[in-house]
Amino acid sequence: MRPLLRSVFRLEVAGQEHVPRHGAVVVVANHLSALDPFVLGVAVPRELHFMAKEELWRWRPVGWAVERVGGFPVARGRSDNEAVERAVDLLRAGHAVGIFPQGRVRTEGLWRRGAARLALATGAPIVPVRLFGTDRALAGRRVRITRLRVAIGPPIAVAAEGPTLASAQELTESVRAAVESLQDPLS
Numbered sequence: 001m002r003p004l005l006r007s008v009f010r011l012e013v014a015g016q017e018h019v020p021r022h023g024a025v026v027v028v029a030n031h032l033s034a035l036d037p038f039v040l041g042v043a044v045p046r047e048l049h050f051m052a053k054e055e056l057w058r059w060r061p062v063g064w065a066v067e068r069v070g071g072f073p074v075a076r077g078r079s080d081n082e083a084v085e086r087a088v089d090l091l092r093a094g095h096a097v098g099i100f101p102q103g104r105v106r107t108e109g110l111w112r113r114g115a116a117r118l119a120l121a122t123g124a125p126i127v128p129v130r131l132f133g134t135d136r137a138l139a140g141r142r143v144r145i146t147r148l149r150v151a152i153g154p155p156i157a158v159a160a161e162g163p164t165l166a167s168a169q170e171l172t173e174s175v176r177a178a179v180e181s182l183q184d185p186l187s
Helices: 002-007 036-043 054-058 060-068 081-092 114-122 165-181
Strands: 012-014 025-029 048-053 071-074 096-099 126-132 149-152
Touching (some): 025 165, 036 048, 036 126, 036 149, 054 060, 060 071, 081 114, 096 114, 114 165
Parallel strands (some): 025 096, 025 126
Antiparallel strands (some): 126 149
């Protein structure tokens, strides 16, 4: 994906130096398009694991491809303890886990607390990321050649503590504000 995104979509990434090269980290990004996991995976300068809707595994070739880029299934609309445990295990082993707290492709609406809960449970810092242009590049089944941009912000330190509803909500809102404050690298 790297050559395609860099040459065809002229991917521009700012702030890669903010991503810790080693150790646990939760990478949190907005979600505008089905292209986002691939763009995030190319933009982050280390291997990234991420939750992907379990429906993708209904089509074996798609599930296989998602796994090859670090994805693992999560049930949406309910608590998926198995996916959460897998993410916690990955973080405790020092890996990077990417999450789209919006839960699905959209520009507005509720951000789920899962990323905050993982960070609070493990003490992993959260790196905010804002994607630009992916909604224009891939809208439904229509592909358009447009410039893609990614802004990566400085990590947000998180102390390991048992996540409570209040602490997870507060951290989620802080992360959302951090993501939304990131500026387009070309502006």
